[in-house]
Amino acid sequence: MTGFRQRFVVFREREFSVFFIGYVTSNLGTSMASVALAFAVLHNGGSLTDLSLVLAARIVPMVLFLLGAGVLGDRLPRRRVMLMADSVRALSQGTLAVLFLAGSAPLWAVLALAACGGVGEALFRPSFDGLVPEIAPKERLSEANSLLGMAYSVASVAGPALAGALVAVTSAATVLLVDALSYLISIGALLMLRVGNRVPDLGNSSMLAELRAGWQAFSAHTWLWTVTLQFTLFNLIVWAPYLVLGPVSADRDYGGPEAWGLIVGTFGGGSLLGGLLLLGRRPSRPLVVTTLITFLWAAPSAALAVRAPLWTVCAAALAAGVSSAVFNSLWMTTIQQHVPADSLSRVMSYVTFGAYSVGPIGLALAGPLAEFTSIGLVLAVGVGWQILANSVVLMLPAVRNLHAPIFGPEESSTANPTESADPTTFDTTTT
Template sequence: MGSRERFAVFRERDFSVFFVGYVTSNLGTSMASVALSFAVLHNGGSPTDLSLVLAARIVPMVLFLLGGGVLGDRLPRRLVMLTADAVRALSQGTLAVLFLAGPVPLWTVLALAACGGLGEALFRPSFDGLVPQIASKDRLPEANALLGMAQSAAAVGGPAVAGVMVAVTSAAAVLLVDALSYLVSIGALLLLRVGDRGRGLGGGSLPAELRAGWRTFSAHTWLWTVTLQFTLFNLIVWAPYLVLGPVSADRSYGGPEAWGLIVGTFGGGSLLGGLVLLGRRPSRPLVVTTLVTFLWAAPSAALAVRAPLWAVCAAALAAGVSSAVFNSLWMTTIQQHVPADSLSRVMSYVTLGAYSIGPVGLALAGPLAEATSIGLVLAVGVGWQIAANFLVLMSPAVRNLRAPNSGPAEGIATDPAHSAGSTTSAT
């Protein structure tokens, strides 16, 4: 595919409009994650208070994610996303105003942070289902790659911009910018010409809708296999890395500057991976995703053996590239092989798997490292990632799944109520 064709999806009006709003709101969210931490600490909060505030956002997101998936399949997805952005804009704007006015009670910060998590639970499943509606089928891979690159760029640039703004103005001012960024996203969603059709909520109860979504999810062997792998990856590999990486940087590489360099290099790798993937359509996408995710263990391996800082950064760069390739191909594969009317519910199960037990890994990594050693805990994660990837590659459902128009593929159910009978074809 030529260089111009790789960006041809921008010629599609709805995608271009949505992309602007998505980039803006992601940049604001990345800035707010830094600003909220400093706002709590400058408000007289302790590290324990900060932990509670961060958890207050994650817990409701996990609890309401499946419900958000049901709404995304039964109501117009744009309407659900507009509601979610309005909730997040209101919660962040209120936080900003309160912090500007003076000290804020902890319970108020926790409640508003929880509202933000609720908004995320509503937004994400509908977003995953909306992308195939705003990008044509033949340009869907590039659409996912570009959206992934936008998220990576925000993750790199947002904290840096926020750090400067907090120093020059205040943390509350950055939170206000985040609230305004959601208004840009709302404007972009309102400008979309995508049809606002939904099946409505009268067809069944919430448990029935969830069971139907679960049948669709569990009927595709490749889908639950990779989701399970990703769930355990967050528990055993990534959570310990996020906790013990900063500790290693502090003890062995000179402090927070080194950790910032490592994290920034990972973000740069994500951008590079998105560029590398643009215009490429592997015929067996899950084979490619499994092969590249061997590199996810590279940063943990480098830290475990106390490699030089340049080697740790190189490992983080490789992991960032693999992350971008995985995320783009994984999302495209799901969107191409899962029925559109079940997509939000299925993605809510996938996302729930990613978040469900990761906090357990965060809580256990520190105590386990103190009882043994940082190197041992990280090395266990490396060993697990290598073994898990080989196990996934042994699955015929993963090896044989092909991209559309590239050969025999899995049969796709057209209605979630009948999808329990579909099976993965070994070709």
């Protein structure tokens, strides 16, 4: 039992516990809103084309603003940037809710507000990635990232189900209002954090110069840009086709949307299981572990390609969910431990930009390619690519030889204790 409790010892850190509450709440609201917005648009008389435009209106500005948001995350106190991001998201979602409740939500307004939400997401993410090492002890970063990943997984599973129930008994606009309120809770948690607001002295350098410096920090690590490139192509060749063709396969071979819901839910359950299994474990060569386990990312595509029984597809989705949780936790921890803190947000903006940049292309091409060839062939190509790419990455010395740092008892203090912060840079909102 003692060993089990040790896996949750990071909750003894006040800053992490406070932030965790806000993060869980806002993620639950966000996952609910993704379902509610679709129904709100359709119930307001919107077409499928309108819905596609609304979804794209959020993703496109998020991609466009990511790199600039990384600069802000390194130039300004990260908590302040996240407060600004959550304020933008709360305002945009709250305004959407009011418009839909009033029954007067023109498409142009919905598109503009969805774009504002995408900008808020872009602002939040790089600063969030950089803040985690400030609120968790460096020897507990792996547990902190695992717990945050588990929270995201739980929200991804529970949010859509809860949203569906609330839409049925209230309205989609009400769920959007709940999402706006969830960001207010996140804002409250951020205001309660006792973290220093020290930022590096960047002088009068331009944003372009800071982007170049961030690129240099990113490209200086062979393992970093290699795995990022692998992940970018994974989204293009493997995951985007799976997301498009998976529901079609479920409808064609397994009885319809209920089967797809079961597959997606099983993936979420696997993510939660993976996070639990990783707690308290710190592999000495984390990138070897992530590369080996992400062979399983292709398992659902392989099962669907050969029209395996539904229980086999679900088992493959479970394995992929475990793989996803282990990869995300170890990957984030490795970056946080090896990239200097003053460039971490910019580096993470390049990593995230790579993850999102070509995904929409894969989503757009998967359907036409499957019509021209077959669903099974497109999915099989993704499986083959994942096996080839992982094998190549595993051969790289930069990946195989990267070791996790070893922390001694004397390093058990928090990564950025409040006492060491420059008191002249404290935000007046700090409690």
